[in-house]
Amino acid sequence: MADGALADSLAAVRASFGEVAGFFNDSPWRDRLGLPGVCDFAFGNPQEMPLPGFVAALAAKVTPQHKDWYAYKGNERESREVVAASLATITGLAFEPADIAMTSGGFGAIAMMVKLFANPGEELIYSVPSWFCYAPIAHLAGVVPVTVPMRRPFALDVDVILGAVTPQTRIVVVNSPHNPSGAIATAEELKALGDGLERINAGRSRPVWVLSDEAYREIVFADGAFESPLRHIRRSAVCYSYGKRLLTPGQRIGYFAVSPLAPEREAVREVMFYVQMATGWNFPSALMQYALPELEKLTIDVAAMGRRRDRLCDGLEAAGYRVTRPKGTFYVLVETPGDEDSFCDALSARDVFVMPGRLCGIPGHVRLSLTASDAMVELALPRFAAVAAQR
Numbered sequence: 001m002a003d004g005a006l007a008d009s010l011a012a013v014r015a016s017f018g019e020v021a022g023f024f025n026d027s028p029w030r031d032r033l034g035l036p037g038v039c040d041f042a043f044g045n046p047q048e049m050p051l052p053g054f055v056a057a058l059a060a061k062v063t064p065q066h067k068d069w070y071a072y073k074g075n076e077r078e079s080r081e082v083v084a085a086s087l088a089t090i091t092g093l094a095f096e097p098a099d100i101a102m103t104s105g106g107f108g109a110i111a112m113m114v115k116l117f118a119n120p121g122e123e124l125i126y127s128v129p130s131w132f133c134y135a136p137i138a139h140l141a142g143v144v145p146v147t148v149p150m151r152r153p154f155a156l157d158v159d160v161i162l163g164a165v166t167p168q169t170r171i172v173v174v175n176s177p178h179n180p181s182g183a184i185a186t187a188e189e190l191k192a193l194g195d196g197l198e199r200i201n202a203g204r205s206r207p208v209w210v211l212s213d214e215a216y217r218e219i220v221f222a223d224g225a226f227e228s229p230l231r232h233i234r235r236s237a238v239c240y241s242y243g244k245r246l247l248t249p250g251q252r253i254g255y256f257a258v259s260p261l262a263p264e265r266e267a268v269r270e271v272m273f274y275v276q277m278a279t280g281w282n283f284p285s286a287l288m289q290y291a292l293p294e295l296e297k298l299t300i301d302v303a304a305m306g307r308r309r310d311r312l313c314d315g316l317e318a319a320g321y322r323v324t325r326p327k328g329t330f331y332v333l334v335e336t337p338g339d340e341d342s343f344c345d346a347l348s349a350r351d352v353f354v355m356p357g358r359l360c361g362i363p364g365h366v367r368l369s370l371t372a373s374d375a376m377v378e379l380a381l382p383r384f385a386a387v388a389a390q391r
């Protein structure tokens with residue numbers, strides 16, 4: 001990179017995201033994308049047509065009903081009301097529309113939260129393995145990402161998180177259901193984290209907040225149950241995306257919502273709009289906001305995805321693989337027999353594409369997305385078995 005020509009933050013952004021960017025933009029997966037016979041487990045992308053209700057909700061709002069139909073949109077009143085009512089039901093807390101900032105997906109909400117609470121040089125803690133975008137988002141804001149390991153079997157390690165808090169810490173990420181392990185944080189873990197942060201915050205002028213990344217809140221299988229971090233942690237905010245429950249990540253809508261219990265609730269409400277504006281008009285498009293009351297009623301067929309999880313995990317186990325059967329999210333973690341790179345190469349030679357675990361901070365594993373179709377699962381299982389047999 002040309003020294004000094006660009007912003008200083010970019011070196012760290014690139015270093016933390018370079019492998020994912022390479023995989024996304026220029027890789028055998030990208031070259032083979034969408035071709036017949038390809039089994040695509042790489043990203044949480046749809047492999048089938050979108051929900052008819054999703055298309056109908058957008059189509060119903062496309063024709064302008066007045067001259068301001070496609071004027072600038074912000075935190076629209078109806079959108080905020082829909083979200084506040086939904087969060088009140090999920091958490092039992094008295095959310096008001098003014099607590100909600102409508103954003104460009106979960107990404108927009110997370111980037112906004114980092115800007116809201118952390119100064120350059122301050123720290124954001126997250127647990128690994130993890131989604132691969134917390135670090136680059138933090139780096140672009142000049143915020144220092146700090147990683148802590150999860151417990152095995154996968155769970156939040158609350159003692160390790162609390163032990164990693166320094167005077168510079170401003171945000172702790174709780175991602176539940178968790179990408180990539182599918183673990184769901186329990187009430188006991190969340191209460192312990194909330195109590196620990198209360199003790200830490202009692203002695204500080206700049207408190208630590210919990211960023212509750214709930215992108216997969218509705219993607220929970222029959223043997224799991226979502227527990228809201230906001231019920232246990234006062235200084236917390238939800239970062240949410242509709243892109244997972246609708247499986248439409250290319251049509252952006254999500255939100256940031258500050259907890260009604262946060263002592264600084266009013267101060268946060270007052271500055272949200274400024275942060276959204278100054279980070280590049282971080283709002284969903286007009287059409288997505290008009291459609292939201294209908295979209296809020298829709299979710300992909302999670303029971304069918306649960307059956308796909310079991311078919312895939314059972315098939316992989318029968319072939320000798322060790323898998324983590326997720327309680328939620330789109331993802332199945334699989335231990336690689338032997339070296340991760342050569343395993344991924346052997347699969348891609350058979351047109352099976354998976355995410356190398358290294359990219360999620362868990363070398364020696366691969367991550368498979370359950371957004372693959374049932375037909376892809378059936379095609380891929382014999383190919384996985386053939387690769388296992390050769391190793």
Ligand SMILES: Cc1ncc(COP(=O)(O)O)c(C=O)c1O
Pocket residue numbers: 044104105106107108131175179213215241242243244249254
């Ligand atoms: C854990 C997690 N958080 C947030 C996001 C961002 O979601 P969106 O692209 O819908 O904004 C993702 C997307 O993969 C994710 O896995």
